[in-house]
Amino acid sequence: xxxxxxxxxxxRFHLGVIYTLMGTIGAALGIPxxxxxxxxxxxxxxxxxxxxxxxxxxxxxxxxxxxFRRNRKDGWKILSEKTSAWVTKxxxxxxxxxxxxxxxxxxxFHYDEKxxxxxxxxxxxxxxxxxxxxxxxxxxxxDRYQMKIEGGxxxxxxxxxxQES
Numbered sequence: 503x504x505x506x507x508x509x510x511x512x513x514r515f516h517l518g519v520i521y522t523l524m525g526t527i528g529a530a531l532g533i534p535x536x537x538x539x540x541x542x543x544x545x546x547x548x549x550x551x552x553x554x555x556x557x558x559x560x561x562x563x564x565x566x567x568x569x570f571r572r573n574r575k576d577g578w579k580i581l582s583e584k585t586s587a588w589v590t591k592x593x594x595x596x597x598x599x600x601x602x603x604x605x606x607x608x609x610x611f612h613y614d615e616k617x618x619x620x621x622x623x624x625x626x627x628x629x630x631x632x633x634x635x636x637x638x639x640x641x642x643x644x645d646r647y648q649m650k651i652e653g654g655x656x657x658x659x660x661x662x663x664x665q666e667s
Contacts, residue, residue: 550573551657551658552572552658552659553570553656553657554599554656556654557597558654560589560590560591560656561591562591562592562593563631565620567613568586568589570584570586571583571584572658585602587601587602587658588602589656590631598631598632598649599658600646601645601661603645604644605635605641605642605644605645606627606638606639606640609624610622619631620633626638627639629643629644633664642665645661645662645664646662646664647659647662648661
């Protein structure tokens with residue numbers, strides 16, 4: 503009878519050790535994973551502004567596609583990527599910077615010099631110089647970059663989605 507009791511207590515001890523190890527390993531893996539999934543990464547990231555051009559280089563009423571590099575955070579990696587913006591200087595001096603993708607399916611649009619509007623070649627959506635849709639399947643106006651001017655230089659921030667039309 504004594505042998506059975508020692509065998510049972512030894513078995514309980516080993517099961518306790520195994521369950522404790524499994525719980526410790528699960529917590530060691532689960533806590534960082536939960537933190538990564540539940541805590542938004544953008545909250546601790548500084549707002550990044552990228553210098554793209556000088557204000558005096560822009561001609562009023564003529565949109566210009568400006569290519570620039572910006573850093574983008576992807577998980578723990580920081581990627582440097584090449585992107586562009588359509589920048590328009592209005593006759594009153596105000597400047598607008600549009601993200602380069604159509605709001606319909608994300609195709610790259612271009613400026614149509616002949617018709618003085620932006621044209622998406624994928625499904626022929628057209629937009630005026632304010633970014634508002636004129637015709638085609640685009641559901642809303644063009645998305646814009648946050649923008650500020652410091653010392654005659656144009657700085658772009660994050661892309662702000664336009665509201666539904």
